[in-house]
Amino acid sequence: MLDIRQRTGYLFLAVMVGHVILISAQVQTRGGARVLESVTFSLFAGVQRGTSALVDGWQGFWSGYVALRGLHAENEALKQRVSELEVRVQQERAVAQRSQKLQQLLDLKSQTTLPTLAADVIAGDATPGIPSVWIDKGDREGVRPDMAVIAPAGIIGRVLGPLAPHAARVQLIIGQNAGAGAMIERSRAGGVVIGTAGDPPLLMEYVSNLSDVQIGDVVVTAGNDGIYPKGFPIGRVESAEKGAGLYKTIKVRPVVDFSNVEEVLVVLSPPPELPSPTAGNRRR
Numbered sequence: 001m002l003d004i005r006q007r008t009g010y011l012f013l014a015v016m017v018g019h020v021i022l023i024s025a026q027v028q029t030r031g032g033a034r035v036l037e038s039v040t041f042s043l044f045a046g047v048q049r050g051t052s053a054l055v056d057g058w059q060g061f062w063s064g065y066v067a068l069r070g071l072h073a074e075n076e077a078l079k080q081r082v083s084e085l086e087v088r089v090q091q092e093r094a095v096a097q098r099s100q101k102l103q104q105l106l107d108l109k110s111q112t113t114l115p116t117l118a119a120d121v122i123a124g125d126a127t128p129g130i131p132s133v134w135i136d137k138g139d140r141e142g143v144r145p146d147m148a149v150i151a152p153a154g155i156i157g158r159v160l161g162p163l164a165p166h167a168a169r170v171q172l173i174i175g176q177n178a179g180a181g182a183m184i185e186r187s188r189a190g191g192v193v194i195g196t197a198g199d200p201p202l203l204m205e206y207v208s209n210l211s212d213v214q215i216g217d218v219v220v221t222a223g224n225d226g227i228y229p230k231g232f233p234i235g236r237v238e239s240a241e242k243g244a245g246l247y248k249t250i251k252v253r254p255v256v257d258f259s260n261v262e263e264v265l266v267v268l269s270p271p272p273e274l275p276s277p278t279a280g281n282r283r284r
Contacts, residue, residue, distance in 0.1 A: 116265040131172045139163040148267040154233035154255040174201040181225035187212040202252035213240040
C-alpha cells in the first residue's frame with residue numbers, strides 16, 4: 001500500500017500533467033496551430049514514418065527474395081540449355097568427322113581398281129605382340145584369311161583366321177609377327193617392313209647399305225608378299241643408318257593412327273605378284 005506522501009506526490013504529478021495539457025491545448029504556435037495538436041501530430045508522424053519504412057523495407061526484401069529465386073531458376077534453366085547445346089555441338093562434330101572419314105573411304109574405294117568391302121571396326125584386341133581389331137564383316141560377306149585391310153591413310157593389316165559369320169579379326173601391321181613387302185617410294189629400294197615392340201613400331205629390313213634412303217622418305221607396299229596390293233603407304237623413314245653387315249637399319253613411323261581407326265576396306269582379292277619368301281616368313 002502507498003503511504004500518504006507517495007499518494008500526494010502522484011496526485012501532484014497528475015495535476016501538473018493535466019495543467020500542461022490544458023495549457024498546450026490553449027497556446028498556439030506562430031503558425032496558428034495549437035501546441036498540443038502540433039506535438040501529437042509530430043509523434044504520430046514519426047510513428048507513421050517508422051511504420052512506413054518498416055513496411056517498405058519488408059516489401060523490398062520480399063521482392064528481392066522473389067526476384068533472386070526467379071533469377072536462380074532462370075540461371076539453372078540457362079545452364080541446362082547450355083549443356084544441351086554443348087552435347088548437340090559434340091554430336092554434330094562427331095557426325096561431321098564420321099562423314100568426312102566415310103567420304104575419304106569412299107574416295108579410296110573409287111580410286112582403287114581392286115574389289116573391296118567396307119567394314120566398321122567394332123572392337124580392339126590387345127593380345128601382347130599381336131595387336132589387332134575386330135571388324136563387322138566376316139565369312140558370310142566373303143572375307144577370307146590373309147586378305148589385306150586398308151584405310152585412306154595407308155595399310156592397316158591382314159585378316160586372321162578363323163572367321164565368324166559376320167566378324168573377323170585383323171592383325172595390325174605394327175604387330176611383332178606382322179610383315180609386308182615394301183620399298184622406298186622415291187628411290188624404289190626394296191625390303192621388308194616388320195612390326196616391333198619399339199618406338200617407332202616398324203623396321204624396314206633387307207635394304208642394302210648401298211641403297212639411297214633418306215629421313216622422311218615414304219615407304220609403300222611393294223605388292224610382292226601375296227597379301228598387300230602395290231603402292232599403298234606404310235610409313236615414313238624416321239632414321240636410316242648403315243648397318244654392320246650388308247643391310248641398313250631403318251626405322252619407320254606408320255602413317256596410320258592405329259588408336260583412331262574406325263572404318264576400313266577389306267581387299268577381296270590378292271595382288272597378282274608372287275609372294276616373296278623373305279616377307280612370307282614374317283607372316284604368322
